[in-house]
Amino acid sequence: MNTKNYREVLGHFATGVTIVMAEIAGDIHGMTANSFTSVSLEPPLILVAVDHKARMLQGISRNRPMTISILKDTQKALSQLFADPNPSRDPFEGLHLERAQNGIPYLADALAFLAVRITDVYSQGDHDLAICQAEELKTLSHDGPLLFFQGRYYAVDGSTP
Numbered sequence: 001m002n003t004k005n006y007r008e009v010l011g012h013f014a015t016g017v018t019i020v021m022a023e024i025a026g027d028i029h030g031m032t033a034n035s036f037t038s039v040s041l042e043p044p045l046i047l048v049a050v051d052h053k054a055r056m057l058q059g060i061s062r063n064r065p066m067t068i069s070i071l072k073d074t075q076k077a078l079s080q081l082f083a084d085p086n087p088s089r090d091p092f093e094g095l096h097l098e099r100a101q102n103g104i105p106y107l108a109d110a111l112a113f114l115a116v117r118i119t120d121v122y123s124q125g126d127h128d129l130a131i132c133q134a135e136e137l138k139t140l141s142h143d144g145p146l147l148f149f150q151g152r153y154y155a156v157d158g159s160t161p
Contacts, residue, residue, distance in 0.1 A: 014149040017079045020048055021104055022059030022066040028105055030091060031056040032083035034148045035127070036068065044134040046116060049127040055085070060130050064118045065102035069110035071146040073155035078107070079146060101136050111146075112139045 015034040022029060035049035048068065050060050059066070071079055081091045097105040100115035107113065116132035123129075146161065147154045153161055 011150040014147050014154075017071045017075075017146045017148050017153070018048075019069045019071065019078065019082050019107060019110070020050075020056065020066055021069070021106065022056060022064060023104060024055075024059040028092065029056055029059060030082050032079045033068075039131060045119070046114065046132050046134060048130045048132065050130060052123075052126050052128065053085075057128060060118065060121055060128050062118055062121060065100075065104050065135075066116050066118065066130075066132065067100050067102070067104045067106040068114045068116065069107035070112045070114075071107075072109075072111040072141055072143040073146045073161050074143065075107075075110070075146055076153045076161040079148075079153070108140065111141050111143060113137065 016036065018033050018036045019030050020033050031050070031054055033048055033050070037047050039045040039047050046068070050057050081087055096108040098108040099105050100113070102115045102117065104115065106115070114134050115136035116134050118130050118132050120131040121128050144156045147156065155161055
């Protein structure tokens with residue numbers, strides 16, 4: 001087993017795509033995450049994995065508020081923009097943002113959003129795992145989700161956005 005083989009095999013698991021936002025030193029930062037999963041219904045917990053090289057890692061600490069916007073199949077460009085460690089432009093420029101009750105913005109034209117508070121953080125391998133309790137959530141659209149499978153983006157119908 002090697003890193004390339006490991007990544008290839010795990011690439012066979014399709015995931016949704018999200019944008020996570022948090023405040024760091026007075027500024028809002030965002031990152032693309034497909035390492036996002038439901039952990040528990042009672043209490044409502046989710047997990048987000050953040051690479052140790054990501055700028056967002058500074059925003060991952062207990063009791064910190066965040067938002068998670070679940071992307072729809074027309075938002076591939078947003079996913080790519082927030083995944084770029086050195087974007088050519090301000091990724092927030094021109095976005096339709098609204099603020100959750102916790103004060104952190106979310107993408108108002110996403111598929112859905114959750115406002116969360118980090119309850120625990122575990123460092124594992126090259127990522128920190130943030131366990132978060134949902135405090136607010138809402139479905140914003142009934143469009144299809146943006147999927148990521150084998151290193152490519154897809155819509156539910158199998159087309160590539």
